[in-house]
Amino acid sequence: xxxxxxxxxxxxxxxxxxxxxxxxxxxxxxxxxxxxxxxxxxxxxxxxxxxxxxxxxx
Amino acid sequence: xxxxxxxxxxxxxxxxxxxxxxxxxxxxxxxxxxxxxxxxxxxxxxxxxxxxxxxxxxxxxxxxxxxxxxxxxxxxxxxxxxxxxxxxxxxxxxxxxxxxxxxxxxxxxxxxxxxxxxxxxxxxxxxxxxxxxxxxxxxxxxxxxxxxxxxxxxxxxxxxxxxxxxxxxxxxxxxxxxxxxxxxxxxxxxxxxxxxxxxxxxxxxxxxxxxxxxxxxxxxxxxxxxxxxxxxxxxxxxxxxxxxxxxxxxxxxxxxxxxxxxxxxxxxxx
Numbered sequence: 001x002x003x004x005x006x007x008x009x010x011x012x013x014x015x016x017x018x019x020x021x022x023x024x025x026x027x028x029x030x031x032x033x034x035x036x037x038x039x040x041x042x043x044x045x046x047x048x049x050x051x052x053x054x055x056x057x058x
Numbered sequence: 059x060x061x062x063x064x065x066x067x068x069x070x071x072x073x074x075x076x077x078x079x080x081x082x083x084x085x086x087x088x089x090x091x092x093x094x095x096x097x098x099x100x101x102x103x104x105x106x107x108x109x110x111x112x113x114x115x116x117x118x119x120x121x122x123x124x125x126x127x128x129x130x131x132x133x134x135x136x137x138x139x140x141x142x143x144x145x146x147x148x149x150x151x152x153x154x155x156x157x158x159x160x161x162x163x164x165x166x167x168x169x170x171x172x173x174x175x176x177x178x179x180x181x182x183x184x185x186x187x188x189x190x191x192x193x194x195x196x197x198x199x200x201x202x203x204x205x206x207x208x209x210x211x212x213x214x215x216x217x218x219x220x221x222x223x224x225x226x227x228x229x230x231x232x233x234x235x236x237x238x239x240x241x242x243x244x245x246x247x248x249x250x251x252x253x254x255x256x257x258x259x260x261x262x263x264x265x266x267x268x269x270x271x272x273x274x275x276x277x278x279x280x281x282x283x284x285x286x287x288x289x290x291x292x293x294x295x296x297x298x299x300x301x302x303x304x305x306x307x308x309x310x311x312x313x314x315x316x317x318x319x320x321x322x323x324x325x326x327x328x
Binding site for chain 1: 196214215235238239241242245246249250253256257260263264265266269273276277280283284287290
């Protein structure tokens with residue numbers, strides 16, 4: 001394998017194990033989804049705690 | 059139609075969860091990583107819970123109900139979450155927490171065993187999903203009593219005598235206080251762990267498969283936690299579809315996360 005081919009292969013490997021650059025999905029959508037899921041998780045846990053403490057009577 | 063949905067949705071979920079469980083346990087036997095063992099145990103509990111739902115749409119069996127409530131309603135999330143904990147915290151702590159979880163699980167099983175002789179079997183019907191008939195529900199002031207509902211009088215937490223729709227479990231059975239306890243822990247470790255892992259990979263800009271896989275695992279777990287919370291509020295009809303979607307999404311997330319990246323050593327389980 002020539003040095004040029006080796007460099008090209010390494011570049012391809014790096015690209016696949018790293019996030020694509022300037023990707024709207026990874027730059028914008030993922031952080032919004034992560035934040036939304038964190039909020040939902042906090043709400044679900046708060047609901048469980050409220051039941052445990054008897055604040056929600058069901 | 060209702061009958062077929064409450065039979066087939068849990069049955070399909072059972073098949074999905076069994077395939078998922080075998081996949082995770084195969085990974086454990088190949089790698090001996092304890093997180094895979096705990097995930098496998100938790101997923102097997104999920105499968106048992108789904109199978110119990112399908113069975114209870116056909117006939118009554120008190121031990122199947124016992125399995126449904128213990129594994130399906132109480133323990134599943136906590137045991138799957140325990141696997142995630144093994145990835146997140148130091149060995150010393152995770153072993154201690156495992157002993158606490160084991161002791162708590164045994165205590166829950168004991169409490170449920172104590173409740174079994176008090177089950178109100180007269181109200182059981184194969185025509186209604188078990189998630190809609192397991193609890194005795196207080197009728198709030200101004201609410202209508204459903205037609206054909208069997209009612210009783212109970213004393214609520216405020217010490218007032220109120221009308222309640224009879225369910226299998228007695229009103230205010232102590233075992234019901236254990237479900238939020240285990241599910242809070244399960245949600246915190248399973249969903250919190252998956253979101254945190256996804257965030258770490260995203261911040262380092264590496265392993266996009268693990269970012270997406272962990273997000274799918276978190277989303278599936280949020281879905282089942284939401285369906286369980288809605289069931290607790292008295293709307294049990296969403297539980298079965300929530301379980302099926304959660305199982306499929308979490309399995310997809312697991313497969314994507316476990317997929318070796320180019321340049322990464324292939325996983326021993328693949």
